[in-house]
Amino acid sequence: MYVSLSGTARLNDDRALIDKYWNPFVAAWFADGKDDPDLTLMEIKVAFGEHWKARESKVFQLYEVAKANVKKGSQPDMGENEKFG
Numbered sequence: 001m002y003v004s005l006s007g008t009a010r011l012n013d014d015r016a017l018i019d020k021y022w023n024p025f026v027a028a029w030f031a032d033g034k035d036d037p038d039l040t041l042m043e044i045k046v047a048f049g050e051h052w053k054a055r056e057s058k059v060f061q062l063y064e065v066a067k068a069n070v071k072k073g074s075q076p077d078m079g080e081n082e083k084f085g
Contacts, residue, residue, distance in 0.1 A: 048085035
């Protein structure tokens with residue numbers, strides 16, 4: 001599955017949110033824990049999104065892209081697609 005999101009992002013240093021989302025996976029990246037000076041959250045307000053769910057293998061997807069580049073006016077069939085926002 002491939003997802004594309006567009007929107008506005010801002011950095012958020014809210015300690016309550018950092019506590020809420022802190023977990024062992026995140027801790028592995030920050031040696032100083034929750035007090036690491038490089039730790040912050042990114043808040044994204046999504047305005048538009050789109051996702052594709054491919055039915056076929058990567059080789060077939062590559063074939064579809066190549067075919068669309070050769071055949072003028074055609075687009076590759078990359079599977080199920082939905083737009084939202």
